[in-house]
Amino acid sequence: DVVMTQTPPSLSVAIGQSVSISCKSSQSLVYSDGKTYLHWLLQSPGQSPKLLIYQVSNLGSGVPDRFSGTGSQKDFTLKISRVEAEDLGVYYCVQATHFPWTFGGGTKLELK
Amino acid sequence: EVQLVESGGGLVQPGRSLKLSCAASGFTFSNYYMAWVRQAPKKGLEWVATISTSGSRTYYPDSVKGRFTISRDNAKSSLYLQMNSLKSEDTATYYCARRPLDYWGQGVMVTVSS
Numbered sequence: 001d002v003v004m005t006q007t008p009p010s011l012s013v014a015i016g017q018s019v020s021i022s023c024k025s026s027q028s029l030v031y032s033d034g035k036t037y038l039h040w041l042l043q044s045p046g047q048s049p050k051l052l053i054y055q056v057s058n059l060g061s062g063v064p065d066r067f068s069g070t071g072s073q074k075d076f077t078l079k080i081s082r083v084e085a086e087d088l089g090v091y092y093c094v095q096a097t098h099f100p101w102t103f104g105g106g107t108k109l110e111l112k
Numbered sequence: 113e114v115q116l117v118e119s120g121g122g123l124v125q126p127g128r129s130l131k132l133s134c135a136a137s138g139f140t141f142s143n144y145y146m147a148w149v150r151q152a153p154k155k156g157l158e159w160v161a162t163i164s165t166s167g168s169r170t171y172y173p174d175s176v177k178g179r180f181t182i183s184r185d186n187a188k189s190s191l192y193l194q195m196n197s198l199k200s201e202d203t204a205t206y207y208c209a210r211r212p213l214d215y216w217g218q219g220v221m222v223t224v225s226s
């Protein structure tokens with residue numbers, strides 16, 4: 001199984017600050033079609049997960065452009081520019097290139 | 113508006129069965145792979161099953177393979193998860209989601225306990 005290592009496990013930030021979350025996979029996430037099925041999700045407190053970024057760098061529907069995703073092969077990053085209060089929650093990376101799909105352990109974003 | 117609404121959760125004894133349903137609306141259900149993802153209390157997310165558009169291909173992790181069965185009825189825009197031989201470690205909130213995980217239901221709680 002592909003192991004997804006997400007760091008840091010938690011972040012304490014001030015509103016307006018920029019932050020980055022890292023996600024590393026144990027093997028390449030490039031599928032045979034050439035696409036990389038690495039996505040980022042946000043689970044706000046008490047809510048279902050919401051898709052932020054799909055296929056490494058594509059913004060989900062209605063997601064503000066303060067969110068951006070970069071990376072390739074085995075190394076990926078989610079960046080949040082100018083954190084707002086609504087961004088608080090747990091962020092997950094997930095790979096859907098290989099079965100079984102696997103999630104990172106999550107990064108909890110809290111207010112400083 | 114895309115909506116996914118799960119139902120069928122509850123308290124069940126170890127070794128028993130339960131069937132979850134997910135009613136989809138707001139999109140052409142038959143065009144999308146669908147999935148179930150679960151979250152144990154205070155834990156992270158775990159993928160449970162995926163089914164192809166026609167239902168001919170299904171995928172499971174080892175943790176549920178042979179016990180859980182994902183299925184769909186495209187005429188009814190519905191997704192199902194039949195869970196047999198339930199264990200205490202299956203206790204979780206179960207979400208249905210559209211691939212590529214762009215839409216999720218509100219989740220349904222399954223508690224396996226005697």
